[in-house]
Amino acid sequence: MKREQVEGRGGWYCVHSQVGKEALALRHLQQQTFEAFLPLLARTRRHARRTDTVLAPLFPSYLFVHLDPQRQAWRSVNGTIGVVRLLSSGERPLRVPPGVVEALLAASDRRGLLQAERLERLQVDDDVRILVGPFADHLARVVRLEPAGRVRVLLEFLGGRVPVTLPLNAVRKSA
Incomplete structure (x- = not known):
């Protein structure tokens, strides 16, 4: 399936893969005609x-699959080689909030490699909205841009400010 074919139907769901088997899980999901996405970062590796430079998963042991649980046999994802399970709540798979995976796709090339020039240019003191995780939809302020595509923010939480380090693509400039 092409990315254009899946727009408007279903949504993106998170798949927990076996450690170091993200690419294997991706390949086998695609062989089953699922649209799957593994966001990658170029990392510098030093040894001896x-x-x-190697390509490494942005979220180790996790990738995304696009599906429509009402029309597709989504339980087959759990039996896919390299997959531990589709993240779910009880009997239903948990959908990734709209816009998160789409933003990663927009900032990636055809291999899934994140392209820094496609990401929003953030600066210190920018107000941002957190897109993923337990603090999704919370506002924060950028305090430092870190190497390897990460950003340090101050999150307003329980009446105080909490420093949090996140991947650059986990935040978006607030309007």
């Missing part, structure tokens, strides 16, 4: 006086 050598330095090279």
Whole structure:
């Protein structure tokens, strides 16, 4: 399936993969005709006086699958090679909030590699909205841009300010 074919139907769901088997799970989900996405980062690796660049998952042990639970046999995702399980609540899979995976797709090339120039340019003191995780939809202020595509923010929480470090694509400039 092409990305354009899945728009408007279903949604994106999070798949927990076996450790280090994200690409294997991706390949087998795609062989079952599921639209799947594994966001990647280019990381520098140093070993024995050598330095090279490798592609590594943005979220180790997790990837995304697009499906319509009303029309597709979504339980087959759990039996896919490389997959531990589809994240769910009871008997229903948990949908990723709209816009999160789409933002990652927009900032990625065809391989799933995040392209820094496609991400919003953030600056210190920018107000941002957190897109994922337990603080999704909370507002925060950027205090530092860190290497490897991460950002340090101050989150207004329980009457105080809590410092949190997040992937750059986990926040979006607030309007």
